[in-house]
Every structure is written in structure tokens, then in C-alpha cells.
Amino acid sequence: xxxxxxxxxxxxxxxxxxxxxxxxxxxxxxxxxxxxxxxxxxxxxxxxxxxxxxxxxxxxxxxxxxxxxxxxxxxxxxxxxxxxxxxxxxxxxxxxxxxxxxxxxxxxxxxxxxxxxxxxxxxxxxxxxxxxxxxxxxxxxxxxxxxxxxxxxxxxxxxxxxxxxxxxxxxxxxxxxxxxxxxxxxxxxxxxxxxxxxxxxxxxxxxxxxxxxxxxxxxxxxxxxxxxxxxxxxxxxxxxxxxxxxxxxxxxxxxxxxxxxxxxxxxxxxxxxxxxxxxxxxxxxxxxxxxxxxxxxxxxxxxxxxxxxxxxx
Numbered sequence: 001x002x003x004x005x006x007x008x009x010x011x012x013x014x015x016x017x018x019x020x021x022x023x024x025x026x027x028x029x030x031x032x033x034x035x036x037x038x039x040x041x042x043x044x045x046x047x048x049x050x051x052x053x054x055x056x057x058x059x060x061x062x063x064x065x066x067x068x069x070x071x072x073x074x075x076x077x078x079x080x081x082x083x084x085x086x087x088x089x090x091x092x093x094x095x096x097x098x099x100x101x102x103x104x105x106x107x108x109x110x111x112x113x114x115x116x117x118x119x120x121x122x123x124x125x126x127x128x129x130x131x132x133x134x135x136x137x138x139x140x141x142x143x144x145x146x147x148x149x150x151x152x153x154x155x156x157x158x159x160x161x162x163x164x165x166x167x168x169x170x171x172x173x174x175x176x177x178x179x180x181x182x183x184x185x186x187x188x189x190x191x192x193x194x195x196x197x198x199x200x201x202x203x204x205x206x207x208x209x210x211x212x213x214x215x216x217x218x219x220x221x222x223x224x225x226x227x228x229x230x231x232x233x234x235x236x237x238x239x240x241x242x243x244x245x246x247x248x249x250x251x252x253x254x255x256x257x258x259x260x261x262x263x264x265x266x267x268x269x270x271x272x273x274x275x276x277x278x279x280x281x282x283x284x285x286x287x288x289x290x291x292x293x294x295x296x297x298x299x300x301x302x303x304x305x306x307x308x309x310x311x312x313x
Contacts, residue, residue, distance in 0.1 A: 024080045028054035032157065035077045037086035037099065038065050039282040040136055041112055043292045045085055047171040048150050052160050061284045064251045066093040081108065083156060085149065088113040089121070089133035091280075115148020116141055122204050134279070136292055137206035137299075139179035143172050174293045182300045186210050189307050196303060197234060197246040199257050202279035206299075217256045226256060235263040238271050245274025245306035251281045274306020 031054040036042035042057035086099040088111030102109040121131040150168040154161035200218035207214035217226040248254040283289025
């Protein structure tokens with residue numbers, strides 16, 4: 001599909017959304033129906049809303065939001081929603097225009113990252129003045145997101161304001177618990193070995209918040225391209241600094257990381273795959289990573305175990 005045609009379809013979608021009314025799903029008939037763009041966005045809304053809301057995420061576990069395209073089912077959910085929450089900062093890639101259009105046409109659509117001052121964001125591209133969207137890897141920043149969502153829900157449903165605020169306090173307490181856990185666990189890694197190498201640049205906020213050097217093949221979007229020179233540069237870094245492990249991601253094609261591992265081997269150093277990190281999506285239901293705090297802890301444990309690995313060569 002050409003960019004021109006896709007843009008036209010987005011415009012038609014927004015027009016449809018601005019003038020069509022449908023009924024909510026039957027299982028949500030007695031509660032406000034809230035649609036979130038990703039599972040990570042849905043997580044904060046579910047924790048703040050508790051059992052007072054019916055929350056549905058468009059993108060499930062393992063879905064790459066940078067590449068995701070809206071389906072007819074998604075459009076129906078957006079039509080039905082009492083409130084729409086999306087991440088913002090262009091995380092949703094091809095769907096960003098849909099959400100921006102909704103935000104202009106309706107008063108029920110909110111970007112959760114609007115609760116973070118620009119001064120606290122990491123600039124991804126100074127030329128286009130775009131920011132790195134992966135703010136959920138800084139627990140203090142996700143606290144600000146939680147407070148923003150709480151304000152929106154309290155304004156929309158003032159009769160439940162006290163419940164929302166209580167739920168938010170409990171969620172924030174868990175976030176701060178994970179924040180302290182990360183500081184303690186990552187502190188075990190010698191500073192010169194505190195180097196995280198992954199497929200795409202989703203962990204800059206983690207690096208900034210917890211003192212980790214982050215190097216990647218791709219930029220902040222999985223749409224970004226990389227070449228042989230990028231792999232060569234990272235391979236030389238790994239060999240020079242004797243980095244014990246590199247990491248793959250659940251929602252990203254791992255061919256580049258596997259190629260990097262092989263090139264490092266040819267250069268005489270046996271770097272291992274330290275484990276799989278959750279980057280842009282939560283884990284499957286029933287796993288530790290089905291919630292954001294659990295996902296965050298899983299990543300911390302994986303990073304620590306990988307970088308503390310003792311080499312035999």
C-alpha cells in the first residue's frame with residue numbers, strides 16, 4: 001500500500017469515527033469501555049481503573065507497535081470506546097495519524113505521555129524534533145504517566161475519583177519497588193561491564209535512569225534500517241570490551257543480533273545470547289511479564305544474569 005493511499009484511508013477512518021455511533025460490546029455494557037493502543041498503555045489504565053472500567057488493548061502480547069496497522073475490528077473498538085488512550089510520541093507508527101485525528105475530532109482521546117514534561121524526554125531526532133517513546137523503562141517517568149491517567153479518569157468520572165487515586169497510589173508503590181530493585185540488582189554489575197546491546201533502541205531510558213550504556217543495531221523504531229557497517233562497529237566494541245552477552249527481543253526480528261554474534265565469534269570472542277528482553281510489548285497472560293512491573297523485573301533479572309556471566313575464554 002502506497003503512503004498516499006494509506007494516508008487517504010486514515011483520513012476516511014477519522015471521518016468515520018467522528019460521525020458514527022455504535023453500541024459498546026455486550027460484556028462492557030455496565031462499565032465505561034476504554035480502548036488502549038498497546039498492552040503497556042492498557043496496563044496503567046487497568047491498574048488505575050480497577051474493576052470500574054472495561055479495558056481493551058488493540059495490540060496484544062509480542063506485537064510491534066511501530067509496524068502495527070489498524071484492522072476493521074480495531075476501528076469498531078474505537079467507535080465503541082467511551083475513552084481512548086494511546087501512548088503518543090509516535091510509538092504507534094502507522095496508527096499515529098489515526099490517534100491524532102481522533103484527538104482533534106473527539107474529546108475522549110488522550111496520549112498518556114502528555115503527562116511527561118518535554119525536558120524529561122530523550123530526543124531521538126533533533127532534526128525532526130521527535131522524542132524516544134520508550135518511557136516505560138524509567139519507573140519515575142511511568143509514575144508521571146500514572147498520575148496523568150488518574151487525572152483524566154477522575155475528571156471523566158468524578159464519582160470514582162477516590163477509587164482511582166487509591167488504585168494509582170498502590171500501582172505507583174509497586175513501580176517504586178521495582179525502581180529500587182533495579183538500582184540494587186544492576187549495581188552488582190561492574191560499571192565497565194554495564195553495557196546493554198540489543199536489536200533496536202528501546203532501552204535508552206533504562207540506561208539513563210540506571211547507569212547502563214546502551215548500543216543497538218536500529219534506532220528507536222524497528223522501521224529503522226541497519227547495515228554491515230553497523231554490525232561491524234558493534235562487533236568491534238564487544239570484542240574490545242569483552243562484553244559477555246547481547247540480548248534479543250520478543251517483538252523484534254532477531255536476525256541482526258544473530259549475525260552480530262557470529263561476527264564476534266569470527267573475531268575471536270564468544271559472546272552469548274544473554275536472554276530475551278521485553279521491549280515494546282508485554283508478555284503472554286499467566287507469565288511474569290503480563291504486567292508492566294512484572295515485565296520490567298523480568299528484564300532486569302535477564303540483564304543482570306547475562307552480564308554477570310563468567311566466560312571460559
